[in-house]
Structures are given as C-alpha cells and as structure tokens.
Amino acid sequence: MEIVETVETAASVNAKSLEQQEHDLVYQLDGKPRLRTAIPLGMQHVLAMFASNLAPILLIAGACSLNGADTIIMMQCAMFVSGLTTFIQLYPIRLGKRLRIGGNLPIVMGTSFAFVPTATTVAATGGIGAVLGGCLLGSVSEVLIGVFYKYLRKFFPPLVVGSTLITIGINLMSAGAGYFAGGVGSEDYGSIRNLSIAFLVLAIVVLLQRFGKGLFKSSALLIAMVIGYILCAFLGMVDTQAIMEAGWFSVPKPFHFKMTFSIPVTISFAALYITSGLETIGNTSGITMAGFDREATETETSGAILADAGGSILAACFNALPNTAFGQNAGIVSMTKVVNKFCIATGAFILMISGFVPKLGALFAAIPAPVLGGSIISVFSMIIINGIKMIAKAGFSERNVLILGVTFALGLGLAKDPAAVAQLPSAIRFIFSDSVAATCIVAIILNLIFPIKDKEELEKAKAALLDS
Template sequence: MKTVKNKNNGGVSDADMVFQLEGRPKFSIAFPLGLQHVLAMFAGNLAPMLIIAAVAKATPAETIVMVQAGMLISGLTTFVQLYPIKIGRFQIGSGLPIVMGTSFAFVPTASAAAAIGGIPAVLGGALVGSLSEGFIGLFYKYLKRFFTPLVIGSTLIAIGINLLGVGRDYFAGGAGAKDYGSWQNLTIAFSTFLFVIILQRFGKGVINTAALLFGLLFGYILAFFFGKVDLSSVSTASWATIPLPLHFMPTFDAQTIISFVIIYITVAMETIGNTSGITIAAFDRPATEKETSGSVLADAIGCAVASIFGAMPNTAFGQNVGIVSMTKVVNKWCIALGAGVLVICGFLPKLGSIFASIPNPVLGGALISVFAMITLNGIKMLAQAGFSGRNVTVLGITFALGIGFAGHADAIAGMPTWLKFIFEDSIAATTLVGIITNLVFPNPKKHEASTTDKVAGTTVK
C-alpha cells in the first residue's frame, strides 16, 4: 500500500508522524491510538472513586458526581500535560504524552478518612495536601538531588510490581470476585492476551500500533458471549449532566491532612518516575528538570481542582506509560483526542458507563504485559545509572526494605503509626528508603556532575 504523506506536517507520512511528539496525523489514524489509552485507564480511573464512595456510603447520585468529575478532571489535566501553561519562569505541564487519572495510592488514606468524615473529609485532606506536591513542583530545581536516577528507577520498579499485582487480579476476574480465577475468566484473559501478541507480531501499520485497542474490542466481544458483560449501568445512566464545583463542601482535619501530605510525596515520586518512564521509553533519555517540574505542578493543580469538583486526586497513569513503551506512539495529538473522550465522558454519564462495562478479564489480558513494561523501564534507568559498588548497596537496601518488607501488614504491625503510614505502601517505602540511602551513601561528585550534565543537555527533538 502506498504511504500517503501529510503536506501540512512537513511531508511526513501520517503513519510515521505518530512516532513524533508534534504534528497532527489524520483523525482515522490518531483517534484509535488515543482511544486505546482511554480504554486502558478507564476502569482504573473509576475504581478508586467507586471504592471511596462505597466506604463513605454515598448515594448513587453522589457516586455519579464523583465519577463524572473524575473523568472531566483527568481529561483536562492530561491536556495541560500535553500543552503546558507558562506563567513567568514556571511551566505547568510537561509537554509530554502523559495521561492523568485517579490515583490508587490515595485509596487506603482516603478510605480511613471516608469511614470517619465521609467524602467531605477526603476532599478536605486532598485539597490541603496537594500544596505539598505543588511545593515539590515549584522547587524541584533545589529538590532534584533527592530524586536521583537510582531513586526514580527504584520507584518505577515498585510501581511496575504493584501494577503487575493489579493486572493479575484483573486477569483472574477482579480482586474479591466470586468467580476469581475461574476457567471462564482465564479463557477470556488468555485469549485477549494472545490476540494482542499476534497483532503485535504480525500486524502492520495501525493494526500493530493499536493492537491493545483491537485486543480490548476482541476480548469485549468474547466476554459478551460468555455472559460477562453487564450493561445494566448503561441503561440507568443519564444522557447528560454538567459537573459543578463544591457539590461536596470539604471539611478539614489535621490528622487526615498529614496523612494526605505523606501520600502526596509518594504520588509526586510516581509522577516523576512516570515522566522519566515516558522519556526513557520514547526518547532514550531521562526527563529534563523543566519537564519534571511542569509534570508535578500539573499533577498538583489537577489534584486541587479534582478536590473542588468532588473527585479523587489524580496522578500520571503508569499503564499509559507502558502503552507508550510498547507502541512508541508519542504524538501529542493522538493522546489529546483520547483526553477529549475523557472530557466528553465527564458530561455524558451514559457514554462513560459503556467504557466502564469492559470486564476485568479483558482488561487484564490486554494490559498485564503493559504493566510489565513499567518495571522494565525502571530496570533500564538503573542500568543507565550503572551498577557500581555504591549503587548496588543503595539498591540492595532500597529493595530489601521498600519491596521486600513494606506492604506486608503483619510484618509492620509493631511500627509507630506515623511510620506505618509509609510502610503500608511499598511505593512510598521504596521512595523514602531510596532517598535516605542515597544521602547516607553519597554519590561521587564526578559522577553526579556527569549525570546532571547529561540530563540538562538533552532536549526533546
């Protein structure tokens, strides 16, 4: 088939343009690639809000408000990441193909707050806590020495390992499902998984790059014949409503705010890690200071706005970093079309409910290999940093305490409450232990200078 070149984009063909940051491929090529990002994160974007709504015993109407606001803010914050806002010397947004969504990292803390003070207590803690992430974004220039390649690489690995657990549960039918691990769920998941692999191996052009989208469609049809597709929420959902601010009036509690501040530091690290994950996978380099600072600032502002509109805080979604790693599609216009779908879904509950009806085994089959890419990006970053005696010591301590010890409730039962907050989450623990260990075992100045020069001297081309 003859390759058609786009005269409006320097003569570069639409098929090749999807692998470039700038430019506008034609809609028929760009939209499916953006849509697969939405499908990959949609259930994960909804799940934290549904969990918190259940803990807070929210009414169905209140739950719909949270879900709509979550989709709207995710889409708008993604736009800010793609097309940054510049205010003086500060840049809000990274200018990278980052997709934002509701963060699972807040679920334990938000659940505790919701059980006591309901949704208003969650939103109050999230709103004030977002200032801590904004602080990291504003002063990243001075704080970046704490976020070395070893720390970010370790955080990426911890994120990937956690996501693999999520992918495993999706694969088997969803955590807590009555038919968890049933032959029907595994058949759907493995069939979807194999279908995606076949398209990636033998597909050409859009069929190859949008393999995840076609895999999700194939799995959805298969799940429908297995009777696993529940369309009840589609029939009951409203056609259109407008999300409004302050539907829930936030309340403020000191202990809840402190807990949120701790988690926001972790979420900032997730965003820093995922930002570098994008640049490493797509451009084979670490993220620049400007990109990272802008990414964290956009995340912080997005979290604050989400709290005002009644949604849970957001973060850069790891699974979408995995999609970029797998497909190498980095074109911002493609991702923007996906973000537009999220915004539209924020106004159309019925459309959003269709996406939400994708069964867990379908998501697991299509995405479990994507989650693995996050771990591989972390390993790649560690390899670039090198495995000197000092680095091996830092990594050994970080992984031993951050991944091996943290996250196991029985193992940390005797810890003080303030420390338990951190070690309940292996990502938070990996981040904290990595930062402290890097300070205890300082890097030789010569290596620090070469690393800094390498990052500062690299730009997106």
C-alpha cells in the first residue's frame, strides 16, 4: 500500500513539474510549448491587431474608389503579408555574419496607418498604381537605415519622429471624422443615426480600454466593431451582396494592380519610411525592456528595421500598404511578459491562412462607415499623443521650440495651401503638397542645420533617443 501511494505521489509531482515547465516556457524566447497553450496566446495577438491591420486598406480603397472585388484582394494580401513578415521577425533570414532580416524577437507586424495621408494624396492624382509604386521604391530609405543603423540613428532624434507623428495624426483625424459621420459623399452624411452608431462604438472602445482586462482590453477595437456591425445589420445598413458572392478560398496574387513610378512620389514615401523605421526601433526597445529587462542590441534593431522594409516591399508587390511593428502587440508583451516565439508564430500562421479566405475580407469590407469611424478615430488621436510624448522626451529648449515652430509652419501651414507653392519646381511642389512628407523632411533638415551644442541638452537628447 505504501509503495502504491509513493508511486502516485511521484506521478503527481512529475505532472506538476511538467505543467510548471510548460508554464515557464512561454516566458522564454525559444522553445516549443504545446499547441493548446500556444494557440490562445497567439490568437490574442491576432485579435489585438486584426482591425487595425485592415482599417488602412479600407481607407485607401475608398480614396482610390476601388470596387468590392479589388478591396477584398487588398485585404487578403494585407493579412497574408502581415503574417509572413511577422514570421521573418521571429525567425530571421541571415545575410552574412553581421546582417540579418528580422529581429529574432516577438514582434508582430501589420499595415501602417502612417502612410494613409500621403497615399490618399497620391491616389487623388495617380490612383492605386502610383501609391504602390511609391511604396515599393520609397522603401529603399528604410533599407539603408537598417543596413547603416549604427551610423544613421543620430540623424533621427525624437523631435523629428514626434513632429511627423503629430502631423500624421492630425491628417488622419479628418479622414476619421468623415467615416464617423457616415462616409464623405453619402446621402445620410452626418445623420443622427450615423453619429449615434459611431459614438456607441467609440464608447465601447473607451470603456474596454479603461476597465477591460486581458483579452477584452487588448481586443477593444475588434469587439467594438463586431457590436457595431451587428447593430448595423439589424438596421439594414450592411450590404451583404459582396459577402455572399465572395469565395471561400483564393490564393493572394501579387501585382494585381499595375504600378506607376515618379520621383516626387518616391521622395514623399521615402520620408515616411524613415518614420516607420523609427517607430519599429521604439517598439523593439519596448519589447526587450518589457520582456528581457534590457535594451535592444544593435543587431536586433537593425534586423527588425530590415524586416520592416522587406515586409513593406512584399506588401507593395502584394497590393497592400507598407508594414510596421504594431505598438499594441508590444503592449501585450509588456503586459503578459509572454515572449515565446512559437506562441507568436501560431498567431502569424493563423493570420496568413486568413489571407486565403476572401469571404473574411469581404466581411470586413462591408463594415459600415460609422462603425469604422467610431473605432479608428481614437487610434488616430493616440498617434498625436505618441508624437507629443516623443517631443516631450526631447524637451522644449529654445532650439527645439524654434525647430518645431518652423517645422509646423511649413509642414502644417504652407503645405496645406497648394496655391502658395504652385510656382515652385515640380519635385519640391509635390513634397509641399503633402504635409506629412514636408514635416518630416523639414524637421530632418533643421536638426542638421541647428545641431545640439549645449552639453546638458545633448545628454538629454541621447537619453531620449535610447528611451524611444
């Protein structure tokens, strides 16, 4: 009897030991937890970024007046490329001894909102072909940042990134307001029904972000969209024809749209890729600090930037907007401390598989405008807040205030009046026709013209750069 009890006790202890090992494994970078553990943790990341990953596609498809079928193709490709680029971040491609594409970190990639204002401007004159062509060629600037990161990082302090983020947020707010009211040009634009639905969706996002826990908090956008979607379906506001006609399976096809290229468009997108790269730098450092209690290494940061650039090149070839590291997913890592690559990879795999299901893309393409506006307008405002935070890190010295004043004067002032720059050479005129590109380029130039001289201020700038 005693022998049997001893064996049962040993088995119980062994089972607890295996369970503890499984629990500890998710907090380690490498290792392969069981699927029943990995899949829920991976799905958490997918749910947190799913809506934000597809929303920029809806905005650009609307700006380019694309039909439902083309919009669904873009959504398929966006899901597929985001999953594939996340895989590359998790399991890097090595390029010799020093370089690699991928950070070898739990970084989740998705479609960037930062390119939407410029893409909208380009789409007005050149259509989706010009947008994708600019995204493809402009990515060279981020490739260079990744390759020469060690030498170039000093040229892109928080002042440059912060002012650019603020301009992006301000431009996006107008687009968000248009969707909030029901979509510019709609017959019931600004109606009580549209505004009520949008305010309801926004309220759900705010309440979940403020009081929600765990998955409910990280998936606030998606939950709010689903509730708004169902309400609109009951009110007859959802066009289900495209959903019914969409197939269940289709392979994402590259080069669906014919690209066109021009130097001014390329310059505008190249400036935005700098901001995207710096955003990836910040998220990479945030993940290593939260998950490993250390700064990101030069190799990790360089690899993450190159994966960002490579994913954006893939996105352009696959009819989607550029990718970037998603801050909300870095926030999940910070909150849960789950850094296991295999767990994140299960989510990336699910995201890629979703790209082969056109009906899923059609389901999102049919989201009524007020639902989309109510959910994403808070995202746009957070972009502005993040820009303010970055500028605050740099401080408000006399030099910084001067640079900010001139940057916003030209980027948000002069660039907002096309007639004022109509007599300039075409390349410069095009840059100033887009306030985001103008803000970024002017900020970089002014930081080079007025270098930091004061020793104390220099130390503060270095500390802020490391924090970002």
